Amino acid sequence: MFAEFLQYLFTGITIGATYALIALGFTLIYNASHVINFAQGEFLMIGGMATVSLIGLGFPLPVAMLGAILLAAVMGIALQRFAIAPAKQADPVTLIIITIGASIFIRGIAQLVWGRGYHSMPNFSGNEPVNIGGAVVSTQTFWVLGVAAVLVAALVLFFTRTMIGKAILATSMNKVAARLVGIRTEMVLMLAFLLSAVLGSIAGIIVAPITFTSYDIGIILGLKGFVAASLGGLGSGMGAIVGGLLLGVVEAMTAGYISSDYKDAVAFGMIILVLFFMPRGLMGARVVERV
C-alpha cells in the first residue's frame, strides 16, 4: 500500500522535475521579453534526439550530450534573432503563432533528419533499479533529480551573484530603466533564449532514458511546461519549480489511482480550477493595470 504510494510519488517527482525545468525555461524567456515560447518543448526534443544520434555515430555519452546542448543553444539564439526580434511590435497572439510556427518548422526538420520512429537512450549508470521502501526506482531517477537540483542552484547563483544575471533581472523588471543604466537589453534577450534552450535540452537528455524520445515529443512536453509555469505563476522562478513538481505528482497519482487515460485531463482540469481562484497562479505577482 505504502510502497505503491511511494512508487507513484517517485514517478511524479521525476517527471515533475522535468516539467519544472521546462517551466523555468518559459519563465526565463517570459521575464526577459514577455513572450510565451511555444517552441520550448522542441529544445527537449533536440536534446534527446541529437544525443541519441550522436551516440549512434560512435561518440561517447558526455561528448554526445555536449553536442546536443550546443545545437539547442544555437537554435535558441536563432529563434530569438530571426523569429522573435523582427516581430517586436506584434500582438501576444501573433507571437504565440510565430513560436508555434517555429516549433512546427523545427519538428519538420527533425522528422526529415531522424525519421518518425521512437528512439531509446541507455541509462547513464546501470540498469539495475534500486529498492526504496518497497518502491522500485530506476537509477536514472537520481540523475534527473540531481541534475535538476544542480541546475536550479546554478540558476539561483547566476541571478544573484553574477553581473549578467543581475542584468537579466533588471531588464525583466524595467526594460527602459535597464537600458538607461547601460545594460544592452538586446543581448539580454538573446541570453535568455540561450539559457532557456540549454535548460530545455538538458531536461530532454536526462529524461530520454525514461520516456524514450521521438521527433514529436516536444508538443506535449512544451504544453505541460506551460501548464506548470502558469500553475506557479508566470514569471516566478519558485512558482515554476513548485508548479512543475505539483503537476508531475498529480499526474502520477491520477494515473496510479484513478485512470492513466485521464491523467492529462486531470492536469488540465487542475490548472483551470487553480486559475478560477488564483487568476495569476499560485505564486504570481499581483500587477496593477495602468490605463
Place this chain on the structure above:
Amino acid sequence: MLKSLLHNRLSGLLLLAIVIFVLPVFFNNPFHYDMATQIAIYATTVVGLNLLVGFAGQISLGHAGFFGVGAYFSAIMTGVYGWPPVITLLLGAVLVGFLAFVVGRPILRLKGYYLSMATLALGFIIAIIINNEGWLTGGPDGMPVPSLSVFGWELSTFSSYSFLGMTISGSLAWYWLAGVLLLLGVWLAQNLIDSPIGRALRSVHGSEVAASVVGVDTARFKNLVFVISAVYASLMGSLYAHFQGFITPDIAGFMESIILVTMVVLGGMGSTIGVILGAVLLTLLPQLLADFHEYEMMMFGLILMLTMIFMPKGLLPTTQRFIRSRLSKKKGEQA
C-alpha cells in the same frame, strides 16, 4: 471606387456573395466543390471566432473543442439514437452555448496568457474525453456520421438532385448550402459589430479598465461574445460532421484550435473578410504542400512563421494599407 469598396461593410458582403456565386465557373470536378464547402465551413467558424479574438481581444486556444462537441453531438445523436439531424444540430448549439456560458464567466476573468492557458486546457479536456470514451465516440479511430436530411430528403455528396428542372450534384448542393450559411454568418457578425454590443466589445479590446470605468459591463459582454463564437463553432462542427460523413477526435484537438486562431490572425484580426481569406489560405495550404511529401511539415511551419513575422497585422489589413498608401500617393502626384 476602390476606396469606398474597401471601407463600406455591406460592399464586403456583396463582394463575398459575388465570389461565392461566380466561383463554380472555375470548378470542374467534385473535389473542387468539396474543398470549397470545407473552406466555407471553416470560414464561418472563424468569422464567429473573430468576434471574440479580433473584436473583443480575448484569445481562445481551445475553440476546436466547441467545434468538436457540436460535431460529435450530431454524430452520436443522429447516428446512434436516430434523432433528426437539423434539430440535433440546433440542440447541439444550445448545449455548447450553455457550456460556454457556464465556463465563460470564470475563465474570461483571466487575462492574456492565463486566458490562453485556460482555454487551451478546456479544449484539451474535451479532446481527451472524445478520445477516451471509445464506446460512444469510436475513440481515436473516429466514427461515421449519417448524411444531413430534412423530412426524409437527404443531402449527400454522393447523390444528385433535380432542382427547377436542372440536375445538380450533391457536391454542388452542399456548396450552395455552406456558401449561403457563410453569407448569413458574415451578415450576422457585421450587424453585431455595428450594434451597441459591438461598440462595447471594441471598447473592451481597447482597454478593459477604461471600458468598465465608463460603465460597460465588461464581464457580461465578454461572456456573451464567448457564447456567440462557441455557437458558431458548434453549428459548423455539426455541419462539418454531416458533410464529411466521418469524424475523428483530431477535429477537436489542440492543433485544430491553433489552426482556427491562425486563420483569424493570418487573415487579419477584426476584419471579417480578412479572416475568410485566412480560412481559404490555411485550408488550401496543406493541399498545395502535399506535393512536398516529407518536407510538408517544415514548409508549413516556415510559411506560418514568415507571414506572421512580416505581416503581424494579417494579410488583408496589410494589403489594404498598401493599396491605400498607393492611392493617396497617386492623389498627391495629381495635385
